Amino acid sequence: MAGPKRFRKVQLTDRGAQLLQESVKASLDSVTGHPLLNSKIIAQVPLAIGSNLVSHGLGRAYLSWFAGNLSGPARLSYGVSPDKTTIVNVVSDANVSADLLVL
Numbered sequence: 001m002a003g004p005k006r007f008r009k010v011q012l013t014d015r016g017a018q019l020l021q022e023s024v025k026a027s028l029d030s031v032t033g034h035p036l037l038n039s040k041i042i043a044q045v046p047l048a049i050g051s052n053l054v055s056h057g058l059g060r061a062y063l064s065w066f067a068g069n070l071s072g073p074a075r076l077s078y079g080v081s082p083d084k085t086t087i088v089n090v091v092s093d094a095n096v097s098a099d100l101l102v103l
Helices: 015-032
Strands: 040-047 050-055 065-068 076-078 087-092 096-102
Touching: 040 050, 040 087, 065 087, 087 096
Parallel strands: none
Antiparallel strands: 040 096, 050 087, 065 096, 076 087
């Protein structure tokens, strides 16, 4: 999933317009660069007891993940990922399924 398109500046001769463009770019970049806008929900991932390697498909290293909508009681924790650019390692203490938000 690609994130929002970045604001691209155009070449301007008017100094006031250049300053306005810089201000708009800084404001938009702070919003469009937020990790939640470039996150991915992976629905109902089956998790077994122990380490579970889940491909996230972000196209970059993940920052964090959150789990919700678990099918039963379980404690989930972070495991060491062999490659943060493609895989999240979710460690579970029970056999459950969960929705994962990876950002």
